Amino acid sequence: MTELSQNPITPADLDPTEFRAADLAALGEGHIAYVRPIRSDEVKRFFPQAPDLTPGLELFALLSASGAPILLADSRDVVVANAMAHDLHTVSLH
Numbered sequence: 001m002t003e004l005s006q007n008p009i010t011p012a013d014l015d016p017t018e019f020r021a022a023d024l025a026a027l028g029e030g031h032i033a034y035v036r037p038i039r040s041d042e043v044k045r046f047f048p049q050a051p052d053l054t055p056g057l058e059l060f061a062l063l064s065a066s067g068a069p070i071l072l073a074d075s076r077d078v079v080v081a082n083a084m085a086h087d088l089h090t091v092s093l094h
Helices: 021-026 040-046 076-085
Strands: 032-039 058-064 069-073 089-092
Touching: 032 040, 032 076, 040 058, 040 069, 058 076, 069 076, 076 089
Parallel strands: 032 089
Antiparallel strands: 032 058, 058 069
């Protein structure tokens, strides 16, 4: 049988003024990834090592919960399939 915590979370424990940016960025890390439409003109901002691409291409980026780049593809389905293969739940950014 599981023992219940003697110290339940209180509203004071959830005070947003106590959160640091790093704490918020880490929420969902390793469990959640963001699918974001991206134009080829923006790729270097997220993927600095990426080769130069033809301007104006519509692409999709998979970003970790903290915003770290994971994958770049020309298909949303490819990005979502990669996330699923790595047990990441995806949410979309617009």
